[in-house]
Amino acid sequence: MAPPTHRSEKPEPEEENYIADPGSKNIITFEQPGLVGGTYTIQVQQTISEDKSEDDNRKETDSTTCDPSTPPGKQQLKVLAPKFHLPADSVYSIYPEQGHEATHDTLPHIVLNNSTLPWERIGSRQAEGHRTDDYSKHAVPWMALLIFSPDELHLDDVEKAGIFAHTSLNAPPPKQSESMAVRVPLGDLVKLKEGTASVPFDDQIDLDQATTPDTNLIFPKASLFTRLFAAYDDNGEPQPGTPDISRHRFLAHVVRMNTRGTDSDKVDTPREFSVVIANRIGPLDGDEASQMIVHLVSLENVESLNPVPLPEVVPGSSSPEQPARVGLVSLYSWSYTCLPPNSLSVKQTFENLARTASMLKPIIPPHSEHLDDAAKRMLNRFEEGYTIVRSMTPTGEPTAALIRGPLTPNFIAPLERDFLSNSGADLKIFDEKLDMMDITYSSAWSLGRSLALANRAFTVSLTRVRHEILHPGTSERGGWKTTYDDLTDPSSSDWSIVLRFVLDLYHLVNVPSRYLLPGQSMLPRESLRFFFVDGNWIDALVDGALSVGYMYQGGLEGSPVEDDDVVRRALKKSINRFMFTDPTTVHHYRSAAVPRYGFFLRSSVIAAAQFPDLKVSVVEPSGGDPNLKVLLRHDIVAEETMLGFFSEAPLKGELYQMRFEVPAHQQFFSLGSVTDQDLEVVYKRQYTTTKPKVEDRSRNVPVAMVKWPRDGKGKSMSTNDNDTRERSQVFIWGSKSGLNDVRLVLVEKLAADVHATLVKEMAELGSDWYEETTATSAMMAYQLSSRSWHLQIG
Template identity: 30%
Template sequence: MAIFTGGKSTAINSPRHLTLRHARRVIGLKKQSLGLLGPDEEVTEPTLAPGEEKVDSYWAPGLEAGPSYSINVTQTIKTPNQDESLVLQGQQDFTVDAPQFTLPEGSIHSVYPPSGYSEDHRILPHVVLTDPHLPWERRGSPKTPEHLGDRNRVPWLAVFSFTQDELKLSAEALASMFQKTSDQLQKPVKQSSTLAINMTVADLCATTDMVTPVSNLQPSTIQDARGDFIFVPAELFTSLFSTFDQSSQRQVPASPDTMPYQFLSHVRNINTTGMAVSGVEDVGIFSVVLGNRAGPLDNLAPATVSVHLVSIEGVEAMQFPISQPYVALCSLHSWTYTVLPPRMLNVPDAMEALGRTLGVLRPPESVIAALKARNDRVSDRIACRLDDGYSLVTYRTQTGERSVALYRGPLTPTVVPPLTMNHCSNSGIDLQILDKEVGIMDVSYSSAWQLGRTLALGDEAFTAALMRLRRAIHTGAMKASKIRVVQQESADALRTRTDLLKDLPTMVTHLHQVHVPYPPPAGATPPFVGGGPRRRWHRHRLRPHEIPGLGFQSPQIGKIYLEEAIKLARHLAQSPDGSMYDEHNAPNSNDWMVVLKWLMDRMFLDGVPAHYLISDPFHLEPESLRFFSIDQNWVDALIDGALSLGNHQGDDPDRAAIKAALNDYIQQGPQLLDQETQVPSYGFFLRSDLVTMFPDLRVKTLPQQSNPPKRAPLLRHEIITDGVMLCLLDRTPGSEDFTGLTFTQPPHQQRFAVARGLDVTAVKVDIRRQYTVDESIRDKDVNQHDPLTPEIKYQPDTADNLFIWGSQPGTADLRILRLPRFADVQLQYLQEKMGTYDAGSTPTKYFDDDTATSALFALQMNDPIYYLEIGLQGNPALQSLAAPPRPRTLRFLEPARVAPLLPTGTSSSSSSSPQPPDEPPAKDDDRGPVTTLFSRPAGYHPGPHILASLGPHVRAIRTRNLPSPQVTGDDTPAQFPKYTCSVVTSGLSYVQVGDNLPQDLIFAIGVSENDTSTYQLTEFDVRIRLGPVNPTIHTLMQDYDGPGPRMLDNLRFNVLPQFDHQGGDVYLLLRLLPRSATGRIEIRKVREMGFLLSLATVNLFPDHQTLVRLDTMAYYTDPSHPTQETNFDANIINSKA
């Protein structure tokens, strides 16, 4: 749902949008104060403080939809050489496109009362729209005088509420009214749950016994448009669009009057801080459309009311009196709610009751007390476990036995200390904890590890980024580790590119000394010196014990690999300027950016299924407020399981390196923020109907902090399901910086009521104080929160009333506001009763306005704003959550322990095992024998092929040159490949029939003997002859009308069906075509081409076994051998024969 902000959007698509936006704002303000903002950067602060709102009467677009417009353009062209000028004129006609019969998705932000819920009869239903222009995008009153549009404007939308008997059409009416409609309207016609009928405009115009304003709206262009339409009784419609005199008698005008509805729509600009739904933006601008009818006043039982947001466009073009029994209006949105009898539960009572349910997230106290009352050791232990937030769950062991286990999610009623284990896990089994007192396994952390791995496997983007990040860390760390190991053996054993470049200036001066022997330094190994020809190919060969171990499992690598991996991970976690990547600058590695975002989202418990968070529904009962602590061990296990993907080395130090980089991000925090990254440690659930009634129920932590606060007050604030709100924080409940909570109705989701009191005998109105002066002056009025006195009280027979009870004296069938009379009385009362203040020596009015507007009227119709404030300090229900703050970094930082295949030191290349002494250097003799490392057995005679590969001073043996083979034009590219084909039913080696139901046929096509073939395949066809069951000519199917074939594994091909007619017979041709831009593929690259033919009805042969011959044809690019034709038999088994 998009929120209109009136400017640049600040929304961040992340479950951590509250913390990220807060950090972005604080960093931007600090950059602004230091003069570090870039040319394209700007810091925009909301003009309204949290909790404030600005109310406008309307937001009209530049051009309204409906009328036709034209643009006239005149251009005069003059040239320096001519006195005459050329005048060009052009005209372009256009219309403005806007919603008319349906609203775009996401247009409705919220409705009140919510669908299916109950409310008082005083309450006026209303709709909150996400587009502030929407109610005025079309003309609600084309004949409105221009001077009345300066402060008010009639919208084209209105909210009407109806009882069931007012809109319910009888079966006879439904049968007679829609006889002339088209077949697009399903017969018999039925009304929806809100008593609307969905149809096209053409069908609406063909409906009898009704009139509609839609017929006045260019019907030639909208005949195919669909919408929901309600059929309002003509008498009720007349009352809704008529005026009433001072004696409350209806005065029917010549045409419907829509002017009263100008007071029932307005715009609200709010600060969205602390709101779950609208809080994705800093600012939200909404339009609000109010209803003008109260609920039934004399009902003794709950009554269902249907509410419709209807279009009143074209209503003023109709004529009174209405000649038909019904008037059809287009309903753009509808819902139902229940009107309660008087003195039922209301919002203040619900909030007060909610404040008394404060507790922690655990089973009800009655369940725990019942176990403790048994006074046996096992019951006491189970009660203690339940008191810690555990639940008993069904558990299946690795060997398959069903058992019971203890499970607790990440949300605990007590603060959980850190585990003593700090190693990563490779399976999660080692994270299970056995409760020795009752012999039950605690699978909490094991389940968290498995969940983390499952969530990671389900996110392809994260998995791919993690694999690439692991590869980068492993490759770089192995290279650095190998260099260090080699250099530890000998500082000069490896020369890097940098070392080589440093020696380039002196290389040329030393080239002439290459063959000049010189004595080595004292104690150094003698260098190689030139010798005779026999010494030319002799070098000292390193023995196994002299070669350092450079494999990943080598002890030398293992000692330093983790250190190098952490260095490389920290480098990848930086930005190009050398600072740490903090999600507000550019990263060195895009893969690290993806991995970091995913891991931080999981630390905010995003994506964790609800049954993992709340293990038992009894932990969170209806109408309750439950606080909890977040178990960091559980989160560590979740992260460890996610990062375990791609572990192919056992102990997996790369995982530990990634965690070290993540801990750096958490500990250091973003630049210029001067604090650690905020990670949730506490939170609360609010389960109440208030959350459904007010989805943007505003949450504020106490005490109120500076603006902007140093830390984001709420880290995550979401409506996770209907009626359940989740809030995560990083401060301890009851601490000095979190002394309490306040829940407040949001400004744009407040209730609107007719009056303070309303029944069949009277209406009691309190006129609220309104101000046109600055807030600082308004605060000087000590009575600003008190209504004006005396209250206004009207009875049904009072002259010049504000409220119309019924169409006849003593009835209450209308229950509508009398406008503009109500708005004029409000204005007059404010002008007379608001009083003045001293501005110097001149008395000045607190309220100084001369026009009644929809904005002023909306403030009057607001029901009182209720809020619930809960003190947390010293609350005994939260004592189990008291604990000193701890860092929220990961603690499973040691690589997993995996036993090596060979114990350390037993390798044949180990330097610790005894080795034979080195052979003495051979004497440098030109004619002497060269010492070798091996000897030939006596009588060995080398063959010519061995002698030919001796040193360069040995002459090769003469051989006879063989003639080259002659290439002839008749040679083929190689032999034809061999195709093996079969048709089977899934899970069988044949096609099984019996019930003669459609089934999926698998065509298994294998390719062999093609390793050296150079044929280019362009198409492979399978021809299936179609026809009925015939004892002489066997056909696989009589016909085929299924969804078609699809490839199974080899996606290098597309399979296309086609019917072919040859010789009076019909064939189903299944063509396998290469998915290549050239239209061909090398056959040596193909191993199989299996595909599936969906829902094929195979012929039911009377015999138990029947063979059906199928033909195949392969097409190649070789002009001399373009085709290869084969065939195979399909084995049909009749299981019923």
């Protein structure tokens, strides 16, 4: 990530042209549009004068000026900007996504395609009228992201009747959408002022810029509105006065992305997005998940709803008292599921996965050490990855059998690759000690044949290849001079189809999950399991597939046995030569990379609700083959389940380290570690230069760790820190002691404390590392961004 910067009305050339490295981003405080939305008057007055040349006989210079009595020319200009709706295709992404899950400390955010959209209208008239010296680094957006629980926005019929009494929606009462919004005609917005709700609308609303005849409104309780928009002192106590929306200047910023090398690499210039972050977190109570609704609301004229605190009940309402409401325009909305506070975080999940990682095999319950030989044998079979399934004898009697799939906890020595079976029955292995049949390889053979018969293209192509091999003219040609690869056109299109199908079998493509995991206990929730790939099982799978179309040929000269499928033997010989011949031999046949080792990861961290694009990478040892592709495949094969294959096992010395990490594009914003009793926030090191005099070798070391108790001020948690100052309260838990109904981040106070800490601490670490003069939204975007956790194995 590039160092955060700000974009002023006259940006510095170096700052304006800075482009982060590919895959990185540059955070900009805000981007000022040329003109904000509204009506402007252009006034023109022109003065014309004439300068006479020196050789002119006239000594005086005639000058013609405007008559002072002539009024200057005027013309009105309207700058269109969104007001009641977002333009089409404005939203690039949201987090959490619609219907997905997130932890309680998550600060939802929305990414907009237009980098100037949050500042295209005036958000705070008060801030515009009293510009501070550092105004060029601070601009209050006209939109804010707020989160609510459904009950905080739900309206009963009595409330609806009072709010819409003087509008066209008075009868029947309007219905609320799933986001608890009400669709209101624009012509009724001013009439809402006559109802029981407080609304931030002028008597004359400019509807010229409206693109639709209505808009969405939400009606949170006035008591909640007061808590969300009141100014607070250093002790976290609300102060009366005008609603404070200036804190939202720290909750909107611009991101410039270098998309080179990605799917978005369509133009030469980097892409810019605007981001708006919420300043409220999810519930801190309960053990069950709860639904949360996110609304992007308009802040325009919200300052007119003063003074706060607003009345909490409707004056004159009968018992029970009717809560007062405030109407806000909703520009966009979605919902997500907030996980309870006792849910595992990404860090805790990775720690648990690392602690419990093991090989893929059934979970064996505790047992006595004094077991008979049969019991010991059975336990050994379980340790080898076997499980027991119901089976049938050839005579139709039900019995039990041993089975495992191609994924084993132990390395299986390879057998001869040229074995053939015509039914799979001869691949069964009888365990005399257990008096049970091992149907592992026979089931693999049957599966291969079933998959082949289900694929019409493969079956037809295999039949044609069989006829070509048996045709006398094919044998007389003496064969082809080179092997087929993906870069050359095949001499036989049928052969390429057959080879592709077989290669898919070697990579276990389309193999049902019940064969990969014969027992459910082998992969419990929140587990990481490693395995070897049994090449013999895959050979049986391939043999079953290639057996399709076999007809008795009466034996051919040179066949080992009379009833021998010589075509299948020739096919397997060619495939094995193509895939496993040493590439250093004279024929230069390449050795195909096939799965030999892998992992199963089952965790909520890779669910669609969390990080479906969890990044998996392999760090190869020095001196390894640079042309060897170690990570062959990693796919999400089921909900919360990822399957990965490697071309080499650790015992071969090729696979050195494996790393799971949250992808950069799926990182989010988080407050920190927060409970119903305290808040802990880690202050990250931050830099304002891309070329420091001395590089910081401890970038990931926090600059400070601060803890705030619920009813007190914050203090540094570092044992070697000399900073003993008390820090202003930055989080409001509830409206009363013991309640957690507000959960509001006082981001302006947090920003001031972070900036003061960075100025002090970073100056001691590096003289030119942090030279910002004031807190900015770019600084807070970096501080609130979630940490990039990763799990490294090896």
